Amino acid sequence: MEAFRNFLNKYTSIPENEWQQIWSAFEMKKFRKNEMILSEGQICRFFYFMELGMIRFFINNDGEEITKFFTVAPYCFTSKESFRNQKPATENIQALENIVAWQINLGQANKLLKLKSWESFTRKFMHEVQTYTEELLLESKTQTAEQRYFNLQQKYPELINKIPLKHLASFLGIAPQSLSRIRNRNK
């Protein structure tokens, strides 16, 4: 849990007594490489802190999987719409490596909102996710797939080597063959 505490502290300071309440509301959960953490149509019951590993979010677009995001530990994740409203998810979450995570259900999470530190963390975290999403959208308008591939390589060098390239291509919004071409051009 020390990793979680450090993570939260990057957003807001957590008094000792509030930290006790926070961490005791979470329980540990492991997933194995390639395991589905959430499948379309299921209700996402938990908000997770991922201590180790990485995941991908994807949807099905008539038979073709479109990768929406990657999340690399240490980071929090959930299927937002599904979790908040406890309704069937329209997206899938899959472990790309063995995962060590901590989970909390919606009822518990809502209770924690009474804590100033938790309320502040969730608010700032949501803002960060929003900012990140807007950045991706802007990059999709202003940069070629090639540029975005190199950006990604610079920002997350570990990621490129661990993820099947077809998922990377899908995340970049191009065909696997096009990613191959880009990589080959710059060999």
Next chain:
Amino acid sequence: MEAFRNFLNKYTSIPENEWQQIWSAFEMKKFRKNEMILSEGQICRFFYFMELGMIRFFINNDGEEITKFFTVAPYCFTSKESFRNQKPATENIQALENIVAWQINLGQANKLLKLKSWESFTRKFMHEVQTYTEELLLESKTQTAEQRYFNLQQKYPELINKIPLKHLASFLGIAPQSLSRIRNRNK
């Protein structure tokens, strides 16, 4: 202010006494067509409810304006990062029509967070904006500019006729000439 109350009520129910506190914290503000509501480098001092009109968010990408979003009344807007942290904005906001809006500064907005209804509204509103941004990102991966143009036309028919097409093209991530071609192809 009735429009604002109706707007808030779509997200969460507002008890009368809380509504009093909310509305008395806002003041009216008008902008004229083409006026800059916020320029890059300025600090965004307000969160707005726009009762009438429409705006665009854009950034400067070496000399070229890239439209990030449109917002059509009735809706709330602000330059999120700049407003929350009271730091210089990296984006511009411009009135596309004459605007009637209501504004609140950060201090007042933070005070309102004590109200359960306001806290709930801002949280749900942020979620909605996040969902919308993710949708746009997904569409940019799965659809051609032509498809996205027609979607936009269906969802916001008024918008297409009121906005300079160059802004529309920029929002879609294509050159004005390409939008012309698309429109011409389907005449």
Next chain:
DNA sequence: CAATTTACTTCACCTATGTTAATTATTGAA
């Protein structure tokens, strides 16, 4: 209202990425 600027369109040519198909490399299960 005329003059000027700005927006929009059209065209010819160019480039990045898509598509289909085949080949090779890698992974994972029996």
Next chain:
DNA sequence: TTCAATAATTAACATAGGTGAAGTAAATTG
């Protein structure tokens, strides 16, 4: 360890959208 499945690459051709240069239409401004 081998075989079968999956992933990645390569190549030839197709297409959506970019670019630069006109020309035309519309909107602002004096």
